[in-house]
Amino acid sequence: MILRREFLLSALTLAGGILFPGANLFGKSPYPHFFFSQIRYRGGSWDTNPHFVEAIVEELEMRTSIDASRERRLMDLSDPDLFFSPFLFMAGNYEFEPFSPQERESLRRYLTFGGFFFAEDTLGAKGYGFDRALRAELKKVFPHQDLKRLPLDHPVYRSFYLINHIGGRQLVSPYFEGITLDHWTPVIYSQNDLSGAWSRDKLGKWIHECPPGGETQRSLAFKAGINMIVYSLTWDYKRDLVHHPFIKKRLSP
Numbered sequence: 001m002i003l004r005r006e007f008l009l010s011a012l013t014l015a016g017g018i019l020f021p022g023a024n025l026f027g028k029s030p031y032p033h034f035f036f037s038q039i040r041y042r043g044g045s046w047d048t049n050p051h052f053v054e055a056i057v058e059e060l061e062m063r064t065s066i067d068a069s070r071e072r073r074l075m076d077l078s079d080p081d082l083f084f085s086p087f088l089f090m091a092g093n094y095e096f097e098p099f100s101p102q103e104r105e106s107l108r109r110y111l112t113f114g115g116f117f118f119a120e121d122t123l124g125a126k127g128y129g130f131d132r133a134l135r136a137e138l139k140k141v142f143p144h145q146d147l148k149r150l151p152l153d154h155p156v157y158r159s160f161y162l163i164n165h166i167g168g169r170q171l172v173s174p175y176f177e178g179i180t181l182d183h184w185t186p187v188i189y190s191q192n193d194l195s196g197a198w199s200r201d202k203l204g205k206w207i208h209e210c211p212p213g214g215e216t217q218r219s220l221a222f223k224a225g226i227n228m229i230v231y232s233l234t235w236d237y238k239r240d241l242v243h244h245p246f247i248k249k250r251l252s253p
Contacts, residue, residue, distance in 0.1 A: 034060070034229060035069040037085035040076055044096030044130060048122040051207060052195035056225050063226060064160065066233070077103035087116055087232045091195055092130040093123035099137050108141045111186040116232035121191040124172040131191065138179065138187065147177040147189055154178075156188060159230040160223075167220030168192025169208045176224075188228060197221035 036053055040046050057068045072089075075081055077099060082088070088110070099107070111117060121131045135147060150156060156176060157163050165174035172191040179187040197218045199207040210217040 033067040036072040036089050038072050039090040042097040044092045044094040048091050049195040049199045052198045055200045056198045059222050077106050090119045094129045095133045104141050117187050119189050122193040124170050124191040145179045150176045150178045156231045159227045166224040167217040168194045169196030169210050194221045
């Protein structure tokens with residue numbers, strides 16, 4: 001398994017002086033092996049589930065050997081620390097203001113050089129609000145690519161658990177959508193509100209119920225999240241890796 005951070009840092013070097021004039025091109029990341037970088041944006045509502053991190057990181061560390069931070073890092077798309085981020089997260093429910101040309105170029109460069117971006121529409125309204133705005137922005141970032149349903153043989157369904165559908169606070173679609181560049185899918189999108197299913201209050205109680213499937217649906221949301229994180233940290237994950245007997249045994253529910 002080859003980590004993506006070194007590749008992202010090469011992108012930061014290429015971007016220095018063009019997108020990020022003050023960037024420290026040769027500095028080492030002070031961040032842990034994994035952390036969430038949540039994108040702030042103008043308009044809409046960028047922080048719909050502010051308490052999602054702790055529970056998913058707790059499950060990640062309990063079930064895998066990944067070292068992770070339970071503190072999310074908030075940043076804008078113009079932030080040079082973007083290229084230190086293994087996992088960009090963006091969520092919302094309403095339409096937001098368009099990205100600037102610099103922000104689009106920064107996101108395009110980040111994704112082209114191996115970054116990973118998970119976006120979710122927490123309202124779950126197709127063709128409305130956040131869903132409409134995000135699709136429009138991604139089309140400007142990648143004019144020749146579309147968000148498409150990821151088939152069940154995609155590695156994101158197999159990177160740790162073997163799953164054949166995803167959960168969430170709501171069930172809008174049992175599948176992820178994504179944009180694939182060559183053999184890597186740097187953009188994954190859901191309207192099921194996974195972060196809503198992960199969210200706990202300060203007393204450790206779930207903030208949201210998960211109708212109609214209840215706790216089984218919440219469990220699937222956690223498995224989907226762990227699979228995405230493992231996938232985001234992997235450079236050369238092979239589709240046929242899951243056929244190895246040891247891996248198949250480990251991935252069993």
